[in-house]
Each structure stands twice: as structure tokens, then as C-alpha cells.
Amino acid sequence: MDSLVNNCCVCLNNLWPSNKLSEKDENKISLLNKLRSSVPEIDWIINYRICEPCTNLLTIVYNFRDTCLKSDNLRKEQALNQESKSKVKQEILKNENVLYLKEDNKNDQELNCNRVSDDGNNAIDSEEDDYKTDADFNIVEDTKKPVKRKRKFEFQCEKCTAKFSSSKHLVKHCVSEHGMTSKEVRPFVCTKCTSRFANSSNLLQHIKYHEAVRSNVCSYCGKGFITKTDLKIHEKQHLNMREYSCEICLKSFNTHKDLRSHKLVVHTDPELWKYLCPYCNKKFPIKSNYDGHMRRHTGEKNFECHLCYKKFTDKCVLQRHMRTHSNVREFRCSECDKEYKEKRVMQIHMAKIHGIGIGEIKLPTKERKYICHICPKAYYARNKLTRHLYTHSGEKPFFCSICNKKFNDKSYVKQHMKKTHNESQL
Incomplete structure (x- = not known):
């Protein structure tokens, strides 16, 4: 078996030049990821190699599978969009009154109102016709000209109990009675939560998050997203084109959201940050940072590792932890081919050892701030000090x-x- 280690992991031959599985194509997708995606039944290891003919064959298989998945996702997305639109209409109209116009075409009215009796005189409609209910107008005798119906929407003010038949009337009411601006008024309400929206299309997008169907799949890494917009934002990270530039410091970013966060964090006075911690009065510019900070106060840990069941306060901390369970090292130094599990660790290595990107990344400064209270020894990390204390206690x-x-x-x-x-x- 050892003799096959340096052979091609697919055909097991060593007749042609071979490539490392860590090598990536023009789309930055590694051969290892292509193999795992195309043939998931096999436990592919990053130390394997693959020959040129098998690499070409793998590219064909991977592209074929990718095309099939994209087409299938497009079909599902179209079906889901139709279903979601139908659900949104049902949600919006759930508690609203529906009025039906009792209108027939003129020919039908003349026939119904001017029936001629057997003796040639005009006769009044029967008592049954006189007492027709609203439901009776749903029955259309003339299939060519169905009965017209008009729906009346009901929009309730979020500040008081006033109700209106149109969003324009609600906006006018909120501006005049409650001193709100027209942009602050959100007439469309989600029936599954308390969120409000300015228009029905935004409500439709919001309801998709309640359904949580991740039908939009990234063609680079296979990660699924609920909406097309989320997918496009994610794929910009893979393309790394950095189209959004900060006019203050000229630093560039992949998405407008990243640029906005940069301006809030770097170029905004901390006194103007609007998220204030009620426990320690610390301010935050972004709500996600504030939420993560609050979980540290409350001790809430909603993110659990499915392998060792260890829990974490933040999703990013869980993702870093998951790498400890894997031997995959996706980040490789371009100078010495040394491989790392995390991109930041690789960047620190390149800056310290090769002097590349020194100004772009902040090198960590180590300080022995964890000091033993029994002896003079000091350590960089708390867990190192804890281990050391066991030597004193004998535990x-x-x-x-x-x-x-x-x-x-x-x-x-x-x-x-x-x-x-x-x-x-x-």
C-alpha cells in the first residue's frame, strides 16, 4: 500500500505528471474539493496526488455535476418564488375584508331586470332574485365575462388603533398625527413576527427567511443561501474584485455592506455608535457585534459543535473550532508551500518569515501576563497557567x-x- 502513496489517487498509476490536491483552478476551487463534491463516497485526503489525465476527467465530471445542480436549483427557485408570492398574498389578505362588486355586464343586467312575462308584460324578478346574498355573486353564468371583484386592504397604524384602506392614507395619517416621516412608515406587517416593511416585495423577501429554504447554491463552495441577493453578495467574496472604495482612506471592499461597516467602525466617532450595552455601558457600531457582546454577559451559547457538543457564544468561534476536528489545510504559503488551517495564521507566517504583507496585517505581540501566584513563572495563555498550577496542587x-x-x-x-x-x- 505504501508504494501507491505517490501514485495518482484515481487511476493508481505514476505514468504522468501529477498535481497536489491542494492546487486550485482559476475559480479558486481546489482539486480536493472537486473530488469530495464529485465522489463523496470516498474519503479523499489532501496528501493524495492526481495525474493530469485524471485531473482533466475530474474537471469534466465536476462541471457536469455543477451544471445539473444549478439547473435543478433554478427550477426549484422558480417554483418557490411562485409559492412564496402566493403565500404572501394570503398572509397580507388574511385579516382583511373582501368586497365584491355586484356588477354584471349591461346585457346581463337587462336580461335580469327586464324579464318578459308570458303575456308580454314586464315582470319583476322573483323573490329568490331579490334576496341574493354576496356569495351568490361568485357564481358566473356567462363564462366569457366573469364577475368583477374588488379587494379592500386594511392597514393598521403602529402608533394607534386607526385603520385605513390604502397604504397612502396610512402614511398621510402617520405624518400628520404622529409626526413621522414618510420613510419611517411601514404599512406591511409580517404575520409570523413583529417586523414591518415599506412595501410588499420586502415582506416577500422577509417571509423567505421564515421558510429558511436555501435553494440558491454557491458554485464555488456549495454553500446554500435563502435569496439570490445573499448568494450574489457571498460570491463577491470569492471573486475578490473589491469594487467598493472608501473615499476617506481609499481602502477597498468586496461588498457595500463591508464598506458601510468599515465606515462605522473606523471613521465614525464612537460616541455616535447607537448600540449601548446596559450592563457595562460599552457602545457598538454594528448590531451583530452588540448581540455577540450581550451573549457574553448573559452566558447564552446557541452555537453547538455537532462532533464534541461544545457550545459557543458566536458562530465565527464555532467555525474556528470546527477546523480543530479537521486535518484539511486549505491555505498554503506561496513562498515555502507550508500549509495552514486558517488564512490569518498563514498571513502572519508570511509576514514574520518572508516579510510579505507586513503593513497589511497586524502581527500579534506576545506578553506573559498570566503569572503563577506560587512561583515566578509566567505564561502567554490562561490554559497554560492552569496546567502549570496542577504541578503545585498535585492534581x-x-x-x-x-x-x-x-x-x-x-x-x-x-x-x-x-x-x-x-x-x-x-
Whole structure:
């Protein structure tokens, strides 16, 4: 088996030049990701290599699969859009009165109102006709000219109990009675939450998030999104064209949202930041930062790792944690081919070792601020100090699952398992 390590991982031959699976195409998609996407049944490892003929064949398979998925997603999206539009209309009209115009065409009216009796005189319509209800007007005798119906919408003011038949009347009321601007008025209300919107199209987009159908799939990484807009914003990160420039410092960004966040964080006076923590009075420019900060106060941890069930306060922290469970190193130094799990770690390596991008990235400065209260030793990280304190207390919280031997450091357990029991993993 060892003789096949350097062979092509597909055809197992070494007759042609081969490529590393970490290599990426013009769309920045690695060969490893293409293999995992095309043939997910096999556990592809980044250390494998693939020959040129198999690389060409893989490209054809991957492109074919990608085309099929895009077409299928387009079909689903069209169907979902029709369904969502129908649902929005039902939600908007759920609690609204529907009035029907009792209008027939002139020919029908003449026939109904001027019926001629058998003796040639005009006769009055029967009592049954006189007592027709609104529901009876739904029955259309002349299929060529159906009964016209007019729907009356009801918009309720968010400041008081006043109701209106049109959004324009509601806006006029809010401006004159409550001193609101026309842009502040949001007539369309979501029936599933308290959100309000200025128009029905924004409400339609909002309801899609309640349905949470991620039918828009990124062609670069396979990640799904609820709306086309979210997908386009995400794909701009892959293209990295940086079309949005800050007029103050000329720094460029991939999306308008990133530019707006940059201006709020860097170029706005912190006193003007509108999100204030009620616990420590710290201000934040962006709501997502404020929400994450509040979870640290409350201890709320909504993001859980499905492998080790460890919980985290922020999604980005969970994503960083997930990399610890994987051996995939997608970021490679262009100078020495050293590979890393995180982009920032690679950038720090390139700045420190090769002097590339020193002005663009802030190099971390280490300080031994965790000092032992028993001896003069100091450490860079809190967990290192905790391990050190075990040597003073004699506590050994880590033990071997095979022979129950105890250790004061988890790394010692791994060494023991490997040397004594020939086990590479716990």
C-alpha cells in the first residue's frame, strides 16, 4: 500500500505528471474539493496526488455535476418564488375584508331586470332574485365575462388603533398625527413576527427567511443561501474584485455592506455608535457585534459543535473550532508551500518569515501576563497557567481510558496512548 502513496489517487498509476490536491483552478476551487463534491463516497485526503489525465476527467465530471445542480436549483427557485408570492398574498389578505362588486355586464343586467312575462308584460324578478346574498355573486353564468371583484386592504397604524384602506392614507395619517416621516412608515406587517416593511416585495423577501429554504447554491463552495441577493453578495467574496472604495482612506471592499461597516467602525466617532450595552455601558457600531457582546454577559451559547457538543457564544468561534476536528489545510504559503488551517495564521507566517504583507496585517505581540501566584513563572495563555498550577496542587485530572493512569496535562495522555498502547488517537 505504501508504494501507491505517490501514485495518482484515481487511476493508481505514476505514468504522468501529477498535481497536489491542494492546487486550485482559476475559480479558486481546489482539486480536493472537486473530488469530495464529485465522489463523496470516498474519503479523499489532501496528501493524495492526481495525474493530469485524471485531473482533466475530474474537471469534466465536476462541471457536469455543477451544471445539473444549478439547473435543478433554478427550477426549484422558480417554483418557490411562485409559492412564496402566493403565500404572501394570503398572509397580507388574511385579516382583511373582501368586497365584491355586484356588477354584471349591461346585457346581463337587462336580461335580469327586464324579464318578459308570458303575456308580454314586464315582470319583476322573483323573490329568490331579490334576496341574493354576496356569495351568490361568485357564481358566473356567462363564462366569457366573469364577475368583477374588488379587494379592500386594511392597514393598521403602529402608533394607534386607526385603520385605513390604502397604504397612502396610512402614511398621510402617520405624518400628520404622529409626526413621522414618510420613510419611517411601514404599512406591511409580517404575520409570523413583529417586523414591518415599506412595501410588499420586502415582506416577500422577509417571509423567505421564515421558510429558511436555501435553494440558491454557491458554485464555488456549495454553500446554500435563502435569496439570490445573499448568494450574489457571498460570491463577491470569492471573486475578490473589491469594487467598493472608501473615499476617506481609499481602502477597498468586496461588498457595500463591508464598506458601510468599515465606515462605522473606523471613521465614525464612537460616541455616535447607537448600540449601548446596559450592563457595562460599552457602545457598538454594528448590531451583530452588540448581540455577540450581550451573549457574553448573559452566558447564552446557541452555537453547538455537532462532533464534541461544545457550545459557543458566536458562530465565527464555532467555525474556528470546527477546523480543530479537521486535518484539511486549505491555505498554503506561496513562498515555502507550508500549509495552514486558517488564512490569518498563514498571513502572519508570511509576514514574520518572508516579510510579505507586513503593513497589511497586524502581527500579534506576545506578553506573559498570566503569572503563577506560587512561583515566578509566567505564561502567554490562561490554559497554560492552569496546567502549570496542577504541578503545585498535585492534581491529575486527565487519565488514560485503557489503563487509567493519570496525568496533569492532556498532551501527556496522547503521548502515553501512542507509546504505551500504540493508539494514535484518543
